[in-house]
Amino acid sequence: MSKMYRVAVCGATGAVGREMLKVLEQRDFPCSEVIPMASARSAGSKVEFRGEELTVVEMKDDSFAGIDIALFSAGGSPSKHFAPLAAKAGCVVVDNSSAWRMDPESPLVVPEVNPHDLDWHKGIIANPNCSTIQMVVALQPIHEKARIKRVIVSTYQAVSGTGHKAIAELENQVARLMNGQPVVADVYPHQIAFNCLPHIDVFLENGYTKEEMKMVNETVKIMGDETIKVSATCVRVPVFYGHSESVNIETEEKLSVEECRTILAAAPGVTVVDYPEKLAYPMAIDAAGEDDTFVGRIREDETCENALNMWIVSDNIRKGAALNTVQIAENLIERDLVRVP
Template sequence: MSKNPRVAVCGATGAVGREMLKVLEQREFPASEVVPFASARSKGKKLPFRGGELTVQELTHDCFEGFDVALFSAGGSTSETYAPSAAKLGCTVVDNSSAWRMNPECPLVVPEVNPHDLKWHKGIIANPNCSTIQMVVALQPIHLEARIKRVVVSTYQAVSGSGQKAINELETQVRRLFNGQEVVPEAYPHQIAFNCLPQIDVFLEDGYTKEEMKMVNETIKIMGDPNIKVTATTVRVPVFYGHSESVNIETESKLTADDCRALLATSPGIEVVDYPEKQAYPMALDATGLDEVFVGRIREDHTVENGLNLWVVSDNIRKGAALNAVQIAETLLEMDLMRVER
């Protein structure tokens, strides 16, 4: 396969699709050609790329002929409809929706954690949930060093995880409230401005939400250890970009807070910001637009024998979506696994 693959970006006019184009450009991905695809109503739109413009093409079942990899961020139903067509033509799909994540035939990959799973892909690779991605990047070094037994995570997730409509709603609600006007929730069941909503996605019969169970099930699949126990509470907060997480970990062997800091400081994709004496710790505001997973507030949990607390922050549109997908494509290229011959 050529070391200069042809790349399709599907759902290119959305927030994540546009970020995918930006990441491909910024990381100088060695594509011979990048073509944006979207629905018929977006055909002909122009998107900036490498100092010029790309023209959006219509997404169809036969548009993937001659492409090596397709980065999808067009929603689950679109992925279910078009990803198999791309794979049949030998184009490897990296899909950002939830459609394929728990499919046993599809690897669920975070390159810093389980790149080896790419070896068994059959044409469709799933990009994990944004909140899962940043957490497992922080968990993996600890698991390799001390074996994680249990994880309790509470998330504080930005509205951009719900798309442009939610971003607009937060902005509009803040403006209306400052002007003494009434707000009418549309993107969420309740007002999001100056509020926290302990519900992301729909509730299941056991009281957990789908988002919470995504974190549980995806973490186990990515880390490849069914013995890790995970429980999650996911909360939407009035922040535009950047997910924050309080992560409590119980390990088999002892890992001190200093050991953990040193370990994470030398781990790929992580930047430790943990200087409480200077009031320095990761914040969503500082993580916006950056690639790293930021970890701070590292301390021992004295209620269990081998416990740790972490505060984990990352840009949900970058590492939580677009960047991770491009990193998967880069890893496929390095491992010569990008194209599936049919």
């Protein structure tokens, strides 16, 4: 009989936490028990798993004794506090916040790209930013073939990346505008309905936002190549689920459009949808609820000798968060890297 694991889902009542439970069930993860955890405010509420209602327990300092794997989606501050305590208790943590991503002792992993980095984990593994995950899944096979020198990316990110309140705000604003009523913006600094906000997370001194610099720094760490240059502009758009990205890639070696399509079609976790003559290309509404990253609109950049443009779309809550986290846990098991006390 294969080994079974006690798994904690921390932040189980949030959008990503609930999706983690769904992914664990759908992928038949080898768990003997799942313990949903959250803050004191959410303790006592119910979540569904394998046809049962599980009671959410409060996440405390001593909550991780006897837990093998903890999947965190509780936010940066709780992660900073609880993840080291969990690791000290012998539990392997896969954290979905930004708290550990650039920590030199924490691997930052996308299983299709750098599963080997799990070998040097010390108890805490970081899950990358959603917009970074879908981009590097498509970049890595191209980089292996033609060596990427530079990436220019503009993102069009769904409101679900901000959470339940942002989804509700978009719904409310659309309803009020359609009924001729004024809107209220609480989650975002401006109206998001029928609008685009070139502003995700806080602005930094260099004029970029924190979200944009996440894409820059995380891409380099995941792909393990500091020579890759990345420039990002991140935009929030009135879409519920699914991030879209316009990506320009400059490579050292010439890569034709057909070669690129062939490489991506064979890449794990990638589906190519690139039939412009049939008006077929990746869209957020088609990616929602799907595991893969979808790539299309692949074409040569006519202003640069070795450059391609492409359009990349993925479900930010699924592959961009919950699925990637569970895939990391699966890889830990496959590589016998779960430290069971």
